[in-house]
Amino acid sequence: MKKNLLLTAFSVAALIGNAYAQSGEFTLTGKLTGLEDGKKVFLIKKNIENGKADTLASSTAKLNAFSLTGKVTNGDFCVFSVQDMRASLPIFMESAKIAIEGDVTKIRESKVTGSKSQDDLNAYNQLTAKFNDQQKTLNEQYVEARKAGDKAKMDEIATQFDAIDAEKNKTTEAFAASHTKSFVTPFLLVQNVGDENAAQYSKIYDQFAPQVKESAPAKSLKKRIDILSKTAVGQQGTMFTAKTPEGTDLSLKELLGKGKYTMLDFWASWCGPCRAENPNVVKLYEKYHAKGFNILGVSLDRDEKKWKDAIAADNLTWNHVSDLKYWQSEYAAMYGVQAIPATFLLDANGKIIAKNLRGEELAKKLEELLGSM
Template identity: 35%
Template sequence: MKKIFFYIAAFVPALSMAQTAQPFTIDAKIGKLNTPAKAFLAYRVGGTNITDSATISNGAFKFSGTVAEPANATLFIDYKGVGFAKYVQQNFPDGGPSKTADALTFFVEKGTINIAGADSAKKAVVTGSPVNDDNKKLITLLKPVNDKAQKLMAENKAATDVQKQSADFQNAMQAKFKVLQDEQKNVLRAFIKANPNSYMSLLALGSLGGPSPNPAEIEPVFNSLAQNIQETNLGKSLKSSLTVLKGVSVGSIAPDFTQADVDGKDVSLSSFKGKYVLLDFWASWCGPCRMENPNVVKAYNKYKDKNFTVLGVSLDNENGKSAWLAAIKKDGLTWTQVSDLRYWNNEVAQLYAVQSIPQNFLIDPTGRIIARDLRGADLEAKLLELFGKI
């Protein structure tokens, strides 16, 4: 919620380049810069990362290239002329920009795009581009929600360690964030409805779905988009991914799998048939997962004698087994845990189209998925509905 995140790239496969590439030109003017300052443009076409450079003369520089459809890009200004690799190393040490970084994120698309800034790239204005114009509209519409989210994150950050380990505190914070997420979804739905011909609506649809999209929610909105938007590479990929996601949606039979537990013994999901199973994806390195664990522990201890259990699937890596085992012990996770220690390439995570954690699926005794993404109070409410008060 800190920024507007478009999750669409997280759950669609690498885009094919079936569409014809169209030329683009970027005419830029940033102050009165000259050599050794240099400009770099980084963007992605299909599965290829592209980095281009341009010399700067009296603040002016130009880029050109081709894209089949709009692509997210970043413009960097290297004031000292140290080169792209060293510039990124110095200004993006943790993946995010440092105070010294001067970068502008925008979209490249066919046609001529103008960028003008009085003294820096990050404060520059982008004109002449329909997709960037629509992006500005959406950012403005989402600003009230994002402002509230930043305040809420500050509140969470200021909490004591005791509060952060408290299930009640985490449930309260989850409830507040859920309100904001619902607000965000309402803004996104309204934007998409008002702009069915905009490529930005396709990107907004990814944010509407979030990191674990629900096909029943997303598909009708996708179908409301203009036909030419649906038939873009990104649109076709999204449609294909929705078909995959339907296989692990509520109402579907949970795909069976076998994976090794902490002792190296193979465990199958089907061996739990006849019980309610919370299939819980997490990892020792995942902060939100560790914060959610007290809720799962509370639910397990309360309902474990009611034909309910938890099966944990860890996305730890091959060098993280000791951290995985330590986290299990520290967090009191006494249920069965499995992992192939392949990080995001975990076979079960891929089978269930898991692109973010924590994430879970509640499976009934017949093996059917009856709920998913139950966190905090939502997990307690669903189990209470199933088992009644204890």
């Protein structure tokens, strides 16, 4: 099941800069029904890699209107927000005259005009709206099935969700291939890149206009593609040494020499799907460990006690390591892990022979490799 099920999807209602516009001054004006006099409005630049924010401009509303000016680099990911309001409007800024019109209580639905790339984005949103609506409905159904404890229904919904996701990804790929001069393209691709499409996305990246390649989303996309190519099935796994719960060093290379196959299991005590999968992994470990199956649990925890308590509570008797850095884990970064649970099955020489096997898929693979021994 895709990682975004049950998560609030990021609404790509943004203004994307024209690939041919020059960096420099911008003017952002707007009129929002219900915007109170005296309310502060802000344009905040967001770094899509580390989440850091810098205020580019601010002003005070009057008669439902505002005006902001400043300097941007084309492709800057920004957010327009209003004082005391939680909702905001994502915008990719450019050196241009840009306008916002809408209702302050429905700020994400505001109409943004001022660039050709905005037209591109609107076209993309129209193409994918049906998929988003279908997945929203499935999300709601999944929540109800989970409350009812209906595992069969949950699995059925997950399969449907993945099928819709596959169709949406095809639409995204086709759109991207025909819009290689727009900043919208790398932003869309970096949100969807994975093992199944990294090679094709790399070809699209190569066709980007030079200005587009310089944008932050394009640089993030290239970085992600490079990581995925290094952690693909058939590649050598990256070796590392990390601290165990007891505070001693344990190297992956050392562990590889103690069995025929080793599974890197990226998880965390706070990860519900990880904890739900643990009983299955315990059974498989008990069945195949004597035949040469090892596991190295790599935790994305940040609380040492919660990490250790979860290991004990779930009876995870294999080796464990963590740098307790949450999503900033250097080991997760080495393997391009952006969602958990995530697994990498390595042979005795450290070659990756399978990825993200869980449940029945993991059981079948282990039966194939070790069942006859």
